[in-house]
Amino acid sequence: MLIFGTRTKTAFIAALFFTCSFCRTTAAQRLNRRRTWFTLFFLPIFPFGRGQDFMACANCGQATPLARPDADRFAADAAQYEAQRLNTETLG
Ligand SMILES: [Zn+2]
Numbered sequence: 001m002l003i004f005g006t007r008t009k010t011a012f013i014a015a016l017f018f019t020c021s022f023c024r025t026t027a028a029q030r031l032n033r034r035r036t037w038f039t040l041f042f043l044p045i046f047p048f049g050r051g052q053d054f055m056a057c058a059n060c061g062q063a064t065p066l067a068r069p070d071a072d073r074f075a076a077d078a079a080q081y082e083a084q085r086l087n088t089e090t091l092g
Contacts, residue, residue, distance in 0.1 A: 002040070003040070003041050003042065004038070004039060004040050004041075005038075005039050005042075006036050006037065006038060006039060006048070007036070007037050007039050007042075007044055008034060008035070008036050008037075009034070009035055009037055009044065010032050010033070010034045011032065011033050011034075011035070012030060012031075012032055013031040013032060013033055013053070013071070013074075013075050014030075014031045014074060014075045014078035014079065015028045015029065015030045015031065015058075015078060016028070016029055016031075016074065016077060016078050016081065017029070020057040020059060020060060020062070021064075022057060022060050022062040023057060023059050023060035023062070025057075025059045025060070027057055027058045027059035027060075028057075028058040029055050029056070029057055029058070030055065030056050030057075030058060031053065031054075031055055031066070031071060031074050031075060031078070032053070032054055032055075032056060033051050033052070033053050033071070034051055034052045034053075034054065035047040035048070035049070035051035035052075036048045036049070036051075050068065052065060053065070053066045053067075053068060053070075053071035054066060055074070
């Protein structure tokens, strides 16, 4: 007997600190990507489509959907910030 189905998984992509538009608090804004996976015997095999990116506030939990170009820019900014932080720690 073949057991197959789907499962939705949310993956953390990156985080940046800025002021949330909902709660007006400066907190970590986490970029997540939600994708639906085809499963075989409850194991995820491959994802369907491109998924949905959204930004969630660590303070209030409000989620805002993001278009893929905006999500890519967010991830690039987070990577650049992390690189600068590591450089500062190494040099300082
Ligand atoms: Zn918030």
